Amino acid sequence: MSADRRTADLARMRDETFDVLIIGGGVTGAGAALDAASRGLSVALVEARDYASGTSSRSSKLIHGGLRYLEQLEFPLVHEALRERGLLLTRLAPHLVRPVPFLVPLTKWFERPYYGAGVALYDAMSAAGGYGRGLPWHRHLSRRGAHRLFPGLAEDTLRGAIRYFDGQVDDARYVLTLARSAASYGAAIATSTRVVGIIRDAREVTGVRVRDMESRAEFDVRARTVIAATGVWSDDISEMIHGSTGRTASGNTRDPIASGNAPGLRVRASKGIHLLVPRSVISGDVGLILRTEKSVLFVIPWGGHWIIGTTDTDWNLDRAHPAASSVDIDYLLEHVNTVLERPIRHSDIEGVYAGLRPLLAGESEMSSKLSREHAVVEPMLGLMLVAGGKYTTYRVMARDVIDHAARRLPGTPASRTDQVPLAGADGFHAAWAHRAAIAARHGVTVGVVEHLLERYGALALEILSLVDGDPELGRPLPGAPEYLGAEIHYAALAEGALHLDDVLTRRTRISIETPHRGTETAPAVAALMGAVLGWDDVTREREIEHYLTRVAAERESQRKPDDRTADAARLGAPDVRGYGADPAVTAPLF
Structure with missing residues (x-):
């Protein structure tokens, strides 16, 4: 593209x-x-x-059956989702969707039979449909077993846990x-x-x-x-x-x-926000799923980070750029800190993003019930x-x-x-099995090959060929060393990226995975993109300025106490595609 x-x-x-x-x-x-x-x-x-x-691009990044929908007796929905999860994991996109383990912490005696029955039914429905391949069956854990997998859990109220598996994906x-x-x-x-x-x-x-x-x-x-x-x-x-x-x-x-x-x-819009914190902040090897009074709370391993989310509140403001307020952020921190030995602080947060769920609506339902x-x-x-x-x-x-x-x-x-396997799926398993040989052939580390295979599948070889032709493209990006310059070149060359924001927020996740949120990486990315797309100096500087303004507006919105003021702050940054800059152009509809 x-x-x-x-x-x-x-x-x-x-x-x-x-x-x-x-x-x-x-x-x-x-x-x-x-x-x-x-x-x-x-x-x-x-x-x-x-x-x-x-x-x-703003989901919890899970491919899952919806364990909580069993409690709402939505068995057909769960069965359908489990079938799709199995297809994605095994046939359609094994390079993009991979298993992720979760713990259900147990703090009261009656939770083990209650949640245990639900998780057992979840696994049974998956297995009965023939789509549970590749995912281990759930396991009941003692307090000691749970703490071994997740040392960061507070022990004072922990009675044990149940471990189960779902799928994870980079949604964008x-x-x-x-x-x-x-x-x-x-x-x-x-x-x-x-x-x-x-x-x-x-x-x-x-x-x-x-x-x-x-x-x-x-x-x-x-x-x-x-x-x-x-x-x-x-x-x-x-x-x-x-x-x-x-x-x-x-x-x-x-x-x-x-x-x-x-x-x-x-359709009603329900806002959900997520936080990213460094992996070092929480000691654990698996994810967590927790119940709150308003929603389900996930703590999800994401490379060198944890994703913490989500909220579930009605949203009636700007739909193109939903904003996370300080109240949203405090809500997540308050609830996740109830189960952690070492509380997460505001200073630990590296990234924040907000998205809107499109829920089929009646006249009076609360969004969490739709x-x-x-x-x-x-x-x-x-x-x-x-x-x-x-x-x-x-x-x-x-x-x-x-x-x-x-x-x-x-x-x-x-x-x-x-x-129909998606682009990059064919040949992925063979490439993964031979990743050490691929690394040696292209003069890169095995870690680099694994990173590329998990993002592009067998098409990772196209990225490596760019590095073969121009070794400078094999250099890590400033401020985001897990990504290569070749990935930016490829995004502009073959993945339809037209603007700096497209790459920093969706082709990569630099905008939420770095403390600077991409501001330190933006000049280098703009130079790499510009070389492919033919940007002149003015265009390149305009793209950087748009991005820096966007990050500043998002940071400001996250300090505001409510949705309305957060929305006003976020709208202080015009869209890079010109919405608001041209009198003939209003906010994007579709």
Whole structure:
């Protein structure tokens, strides 16, 4: 997905009529693009910002069945998620999804039979479906056994623990890999392409009006079916159809076709925040799952860090850049410190991120009680909306919405994405088995090869070939030595990165994995990207300035006492794609 490929795909979007046009480059949209393209349909995907720039890069980074949903008796949802977890671990993305162990600490006598029954059912459901391969069965541990695996647990109330396994993923890299896989099947995909209008012929949707956020040029994209996989922006689709004017297929201004409440999906946004602290702050070799009065709290090993999350609160402010307040951060610290021997301090926090869950909503439910089921609706002929669900079950959501679209496309074969390994999966196991030989052949350490294989799978060899051609690209990045310069070069060359923010926050995790949050690395990354994308000095400095302003705004928002003031502080940094800088450009919708 080079800059040249983007230009070619934009030209295709101007000229072709596609079978399927997808709005939204998150996990569901990218998954739908792969599902449709692998069936042989012609596919276009447009995304206002970057792949996974919304919810899909700000999750707990788990591929899991949803242990807590058993308590809510949502057995079909758990079974479905466990099946998908097994597919991802073993067949579709073994290079991106890997097992991670968790402890359920037990502090009261009745918790062992209660939680033990739940975890046993969790494992049994996984095994019964044939998707538990590669994950050990749960184990009951004594107090001493629990403390051996997690010495940082406070012992005064600990009675023991239960260990079980789930899956872990870099959510943003996974979405990117989905998009690359779809592109390999011929899908036309472009980021920085914002939908600004719906095109219809009478009462049928036939395409969308798109603004290229890089050039500000607008053009129409035609399609036989349009799918909106827009997450927390789903309600805006109905408003765009029913409450605003747009162009018909003949080019005339159209009037709203309905009044009152627009049909479609009603989605509520629930904010969840996460903290990153250094691995040295907490002594432990496994993750933790804890109950709070409002949500489930995870402490998750993440390379040289721990991820601590999450909260679960309604959010009605800016959806593009949800902000974590000091109250959110204090909430997590207060609850995690109740089980740790050595409390985590504010000064220990290196990274903070906030995301919004798109929950299917009724009129009065609290966000923590809303379903994680998904739904597909067709509010207007030719337009499908898909929303809800959870990251783990994205493939099912994608299959369901393409099945719905296929009713308009006679002869469309059934989905086969349960048999389609993602880019980098083929050859991964062989490369992992021979990683020492690969390291010797390319003159790097085994640790470097392991790092690349876990991020790119078999495509890691493409990164190593860049280093072979230019040894300077084999140098670690300043301020983020676990990443190589070649990874930045590759992000701009083959992974569709257009801006500095794309690389520091999603192609890598430098923005949350370093105490400086990427500010010390930004100049070097801008130079590497600029060499590939042809940036001049002015562009390079503008990209750096945008990024530094963004980090400053995020830090300021995290000092604010509530959502409203935190949101105002975060919005002090304009989006790098120009939202707010141009009077004609408002906040991104899709």
